[in-house]
Amino acid sequence: MGIRVAVVGASGYAGGELLRLVAGHPEFELVTATAHSQAGHRLHTVHPQLIGLDLVLAETDPAALADADLVFLALPHGESAALAAQLPPKTRVVDLGADHRLADPYAWANYYGGTHAGQWTYGLSELPGQRERVAAATRVANPGCYATAIILALAPLIAAGAAQPADVVVVAASGVSGAGRAAKAHLLAGEVMGDLSPYRVGAHQHVPEIKQATGATSLSFTPVLAPMPRGILATVTAVPARGVDPQAVLAEAYADAPFVHVLPEGRWPHTAATLGSNSCHLQATVDVDAGRLIVVSGLDNLGRGAAGQAVQNANIMVGLPETTGLSAWGVTP
Numbered sequence: 001m002g003i004r005v006a007v008v009g010a011s012g013y014a015g016g017e018l019l020r021l022v023a024g025h026p027e028f029e030l031v032t033a034t035a036h037s038q039a040g041h042r043l044h045t046v047h048p049q050l051i052g053l054d055l056v057l058a059e060t061d062p063a064a065l066a067d068a069d070l071v072f073l074a075l076p077h078g079e080s081a082a083l084a085a086q087l088p089p090k091t092r093v094v095d096l097g098a099d100h101r102l103a104d105p106y107a108w109a110n111y112y113g114g115t116h117a118g119q120w121t122y123g124l125s126e127l128p129g130q131r132e133r134v135a136a137a138t139r140v141a142n143p144g145c146y147a148t149a150i151i152l153a154l155a156p157l158i159a160a161g162a163a164q165p166a167d168v169v170v171v172a173a174s175g176v177s178g179a180g181r182a183a184k185a186h187l188l189a190g191e192v193m194g195d196l197s198p199y200r201v202g203a204h205q206h207v208p209e210i211k212q213a214t215g216a217t218s219l220s221f222t223p224v225l226a227p228m229p230r231g232i233l234a235t236v237t238a239v240p241a242r243g244v245d246p247q248a249v250l251a252e253a254y255a256d257a258p259f260v261h262v263l264p265e266g267r268w269p270h271t272a273a274t275l276g277s278n279s280c281h282l283q284a285t286v287d288v289d290a291g292r293l294i295v296v297s298g299l300d301n302l303g304r305g306a307a308g309q310a311v312q313n314a315n316i317m318v319g320l321p322e323t324t325g326l327s328a329w330g331v332t333p
Contacts (some may be wrong), residue, residue, distance in 0.1 A: 002029040006065045008083065009074035010057060011035035014096055016047040017307035018072050023053050025311065025325030027318075031067055032062040042134070062086040070284070070318065072310055073097060076180070077205075078287025081117030092138050092317050094310045095120065095179070096204065100141040107208035118140060121199055123313040124151060125322065126257045128159070134316045142313060146172055146223060147206040147213070149234040152260055152280050153295035155214040156253035157246055163238035163293050165217045170210075172234035173226040173272070178301045193227045231271030232305060235299045238312045246284035246293045254282075258323050259304065259312065269298030276300060276331040278308035 005022050009015045010033035022028045035057040038046050043055040060066045062083065064073055071087060073080045073095045080099040087093060090158055102108045105116035121137035124130055134140055143151065157163035173196070176187050186192075204221050211219055226233075247262060254260040259278050263269065269281035280299040289295055299305055308326055315322045 002027045002068045004029050004031045004067055005314075006030075006032045006034070006068035007074065008034050008060055008065070008071060009036075009076075009096075010138045011038040011046050011126060012074055012180060012296045013302055014194050014306040015074040016304045017143070018049055018074055018096075018310060019043070019047065019053065021307055021311050021325060022072075023050070025155065027320055028070070028314075028323060030050045030055070032058055032064050034058045034064055036060055042152045042303065046261045065091075070094070070314055072314070074136055074307075074310075077112060078114055078156050078238050089138065092314070094139075094140045094142055094313050095319070096310055098140045098141075098144065098209075100139070101147075101209050101212075103212060107212075111203075111205040111208055118255065122213065123147065123309065125312065125316060126152060126254065126260055127213065131322075134313055135319070137317060139297065140233055140313045140317060142310045142331060143213070144206045144209055144304070145178055145232055145299075145301040146174065146204070146221075146234065148305050149207045149280065149299050149308060150206075150210050150221075150236055152254075153234060153236040153250075153282055153284075153297040154210070154216065154238065157293060157295070160244070160249050160253075161241050162244045162246060162249050164241045167239050168214075168216045168219045169237045170219065170221045170234060172221070172232060173223065173224040174232045174301055175226055175228040175230040178232070178305075179225070188223060195227060197225045198222055199225055206278040214325065226286055228271065229274065230300055230302050232297075232299055232301045233269060233271050236295045236297065237292045240291065240293050242288070244294060246286065248295045250284055250295070251280055259326070260330045261328075269296050271300070272330070274298050274300045274303065274330045276303060276327070278302050278312060278326040279328045279330065
């Protein structure tokens with residue numbers, strides 16, 4: 001018998017990716033998967049890629065999770081906290097939603113609205129000291145997808161004193177799966193294909209999370225919807241604080257990180273290279289005209305940006321090597 005796992009919100013894109021990873025994990029045993037509107041449906045009718053995984057989606061109810069040692073919550077923002085509060089304290093929980101990422105109640109109210117549910121251990125294990133905190137926790141908040149790409153690019157530069165914390169500028173493109181699986185007119189193929197469109201300009205909800213994790217004091221973030229199913233490519237620029245090689249800073253910071261790859265000089269991240277993996281690819285330079293530091297970060301928003309990172313955190317929580325059941329290599333073309 002392995003570690004008994006439940007996936008809540010299994011009908012969504014992140015939930016489906018979680019199911020795929022958990023089903024192939026050598027130490028995890030998938031005991032239940034729950035949904036709301038899709039409850040009662042056989043799993044393969046909702047996720048045809050998981051044919052052969054013989055499950056019926058259950059109603060999302062604490063009683064359905066009673067036998068699980070580990071619960072993944074893949075619910076819309078604002079819906080995790082109430083369910084998590086009903087789970088036994090000994091049950092390990094990884095929340096893929098935003099409910100427990102922020103320390104500041106004002107930031108939660110300003111960007112998400114409603115009551116702040118309190119902060120859990122932040123599950124970005126590559127941050128200094130964070131792997132040990134995740135290992136000691138029973139409740140872990142999985143970082144956001146954009147936030148992961150940007151924090152991994154920026155945090156070491158600010159921590160090393162190489163970048164100033166003020167005047168950070170980010171433009172990042174994401175595939176449509178980052179918006180979830182619910183039917184929305186602006187996500188129809190006829191609206192998205194052949195088009196790039198910015199959204200939530202100047203007010204994206206990941207801004208306070210990024211500032212909290214990196215020490216940035218001001219951040220201008222423009223997200224862009226890209227005509228692809230999955231992937232994130234973020235361009236992060238900052239004012240240098242002293243004359244250092246940003247690529248060398250990143251290489252030193254992630255020398256022992258199995259899922260963060262600082263690419264050789266001259267090679268730049270591609271979203272396709274990270275598809276299906278738990279890796280983040282980074283490259284850095286200095287703008288020859290403006291003198292700003294530039295870091296480009298690429299990852300799979302459903303992999304390292306969601307389900308893969310959640311499994312990485314779960315591995316650490318239960319004492320397994322963090323790489324267990326995860327791949328650092330993408331699938332292409």
